Amino acid sequence: MKTDVVIVGAGPTGLSLACQLVRYGVDFIIFDKSESTTPHSKAIGVQARTLEIYEQIGLADKLIEQGAIAGKVRMVVGGKVRSEVDFGEIGKGMSPYPFVLIVEQGKHEKILYDFIKANGKDVLWNTELESFTQDESSATANIKTDNGETETIEAKFLVGCDGAKSPVRRTLGLTFEGSTFERMYYVADVQIDWKFSHDAGHGFLLKNSMLAFFPMTGENQWRIVGTFPEEFAKDEGDILYEEIEEQIRQDAELDLDITNVNWFSTYKVHTRSVNKFSVGRCFLAGDSAHIHTPAGAQGMNTGIQDGYNLAWKIAMALQGNADAKILETYNDERLENAKNLLETTDRMFELAVSPKLFISYLRTHIFPYIARFAISIDAVKKFAFPRVSQIGINYRHSSLSVHTGDKNFRIKAGDRMPYFLVDGKSIYDKLHQPKFHLLIFQDGQNDRKAMDGEIQMEFADLVDSAIVQLDPQVAEIFGTANPFNVLLRPDNYIGAISSDASLGPMKNYLERYL
Numbered sequence: 208m209k210t211d212v213v214i215v216g217a218g219p220t221g222l223s224l225a226c227q228l229v230r231y232g233v234d235f236i237i238f239d240k241s242e243s244t245t246p247h248s249k250a251i252g253v254q255a256r257t258l259e260i261y262e263q264i265g266l267a268d269k270l271i272e273q274g275a276i277a278g279k280v281r282m283v284v285g286g287k288v289r290s291e292v293d294f295g296e297i298g299k300g301m302s303p304y305p306f307v308l309i310v311e312q313g314k315h316e317k318i319l320y321d322f323i324k325a326n327g328k329d330v331l332w333n334t335e336l337e338s339f340t341q342d343e344s345s346a347t348a349n350i351k352t353d354n355g356e357t358e359t360i361e362a363k364f365l366v367g368c369d370g371a372k373s374p375v376r377r378t379l380g381l382t383f384e385g386s387t388f389e390r391m392y393y394v395a396d397v398q399i400d401w402k403f404s405h406d407a408g409h410g411f412l413l414k415n416s417m418l419a420f421f422p423m424t425g426e427n428q429w430r431i432v433g434t435f436p437e438e439f440a441k442d443e444g445d446i447l448y449e450e451i452e453e454q455i456r457q458d459a460e461l462d463l464d465i466t467n468v469n470w471f472s473t474y475k476v477h478t479r480s481v482n483k484f485s486v487g488r489c490f491l492a493g494d495s496a497h498i499h500t501p502a503g504a505q506g507m508n509t510g511i512q513d514g515y516n517l518a519w520k521i522a523m524a525l526q527g528n529a530d531a532k533i534l535e536t537y538n539d540e541r542l543e544n545a546k547n548l549l550e551t552t553d554r555m556f557e558l559a560v561s562p563k564l565f566i567s568y569l570r571t572h573i574f575p576y577i578a579r580f581a582i583s584i585d586a587v588k589k590f591a592f593p594r595v596s597q598i599g600i601n602y603r604h605s606s607l608s609v610h611t612g613d614k615n616f617r618i619k620a621g622d623r624m625p626y627f628l629v630d631g632k633s634i635y636d637k638l639h640q641p642k643f644h645l646l647i648f649q650d651g652q653n654d655r656k657a658m659d660g661e662i663q664m665e666f667a668d669l670v671d672s673a674i675v676q677l678d679p680q681v682a683e684i685f686g687t688a689n690p691f692n693v694l695l696r697p698d699n700y701i702g703a704i705s706s707d708a709s710l711g712p713m714k715n716y717l718e719r720y721l
């Protein structure tokens with residue numbers, strides 16, 4: 208078989224990368240050793256940035272229909288609610304999706320898979336990577352198909368979306384350094400009859416372990432996540448749910464009628480990252496490149512962002528619109544992000560589970576009282592939401608971010624295009640095309656229509672352009688009331704921003720990279 212891109216693994220990372228390649232009209236083959244998308248709930252927290260990405264291919268609303276917005280969390284100590292925090296609209300004004308969406312990974316993967324099939328492609332299920340090689344012009348995967356035969360797939364690029372144990376990473380000889388937490392964790396999807404309502408997550412603030420209940424779709428359906436007591440030294444997979452149920456009751460200090468255990472799994476928490484996201488024509492994305500603590504629901508969302516970052520660069524290189532060197536920026540941008548992510552999730556996790564006396568006191572006695580108050584403060588929302596929702600990720604250090612014109616702006620090259628409304632409609636409505644976007648911001652005194660025509664004359668195939676009225680809200684966000692232009696990469700990060708009266712800086716950018 209021959210193709211342009213071969214994707215190893217059809218978890219959320221591989222499937223979402225495939226959706227992006229469909230969008231760019233890139234030919235690919237995706238295969239997975241499993242027989243179908245996951246039947247399990249696994250990752251339930253979907254972040255705003257993921258929904259912004261899905262909006263471009265018409266999948267955000269579909270996912271929202273299948274899930275529920277995480278609205279409140281109750282902090283419980285000694286079986287009693289010590290505090291209730293409402294964060295349903297914590298990101299209001301910062302994203303069209305100002306919340307965390309709760310939807311099971313199984314349903315999520317199915318939506319991505321259906322999109323691929325609706326576009327005439329499919330996943331080769333029950334198909335396992337046995338080995339692969341690469342040379343200067345191609346990468347060749349040797350696979351074992353569902354009927355036991357060995358075949359080869361020759362592609363221009365290979366992407367390993369094959370999870371934490373990644374055979375692709377091992378073959379490439381990349382390191383996966385970091386650490387593993389000693390304590391064993393469990394996750395159980397169950398039905399519970401108890402005194403608390405189904406409209407909030409419940410965090411049980413314990414001195415030296417962790418227990419949390421998250422509401423899932425379906426009547427009385429809950430996800431329980433917790434730590435085993437320290438004396439549990441069994442290996443992952445050896446433990447039965449029944450062995451932990453009594454511990455759950457003791458930790459919750461509540462009367463719980465737990466029935467219908469739909470899924471139970473145990474795991475160790477690791478925090479690790481590769482030293483490089485690519486070698487030659489082969490790339491890694493998702494858990495194959497980074498794994499971290501479950502704090503903040505970041506893992507799957509980060510894998511989806513990896514694919515989003517890589518897809519347009521592969522498309523540009525394959526279609527001859529950019530030099531293959533552009534692919535090096537994938538490693539630069541996503542490795543920096545993975546390192547930052549490991550640090551933040553480790554810190555959040557420490558606060559949630561550490562048995563250290565000071566942190567444990569902070570968690571049980573101080574945090575519940577300040578959290579409710581803190582979340583109502585605008586500055587706290589503006590600090591917390593961009594970090595958790597992943598809308599705050601930026602590529603300011605990337606070679607694709609040209610800073611020459613951005614000195615007097617609050618928003619810099621490398622930042623995600625900020626969200627705001629224009630004539631009551633989301634600015635993102637103008638950014639759905641799989642192209643670069645030139646946004647020409649004009650005030651009442653200047654007519655910049657000629658610029659629109661000029662860019663279309665020269666770059667119509669690669670650049671989409673729009674004129675936007677520079678109203679006071681936009682001026683406040685960007686930090687200038689004078690007309691300016693913004694050039695966005697196809698993933699809607701700012702490549703260049705300039706108040707120059709000509710299109711010179713924007714054309715320079717396009718000529719330099721395309």
Ligand SMILES: Cc1cc2nc3c(=O)[nH]c(=O)nc-3n(C[C@H](O)[C@H](O)[C@H](O)COP(=O)(O)OP(=O)(O)OC[C@H]3O[C@@H](n4cnc5c(N)ncnc54)[C@H](O)[C@@H]3O)c2cc1C
Nearest residue numbers: 216218219220240250251252336370493494505506507508
């Ligand atoms: C209990 C739990 C809760 C979580 N909660 C969240 C959350 O709320 N939010 C969040 O963002 N993340 C969460 N995560 C993390 C999230 O599930 C992972 O980050 C995500 O599944 C990674 O996706 P992936 O596609 O990179 O890897 P995987 O999902 O591991 O998929 C890899 C795929 O590659 C296939 N594969 C492997 N080897 C081969 C081979 N040799 N040949 C062919 N195919 C192969 C596998 O069969 C698999 O389908 C959670 C994880 C767990 C376990």
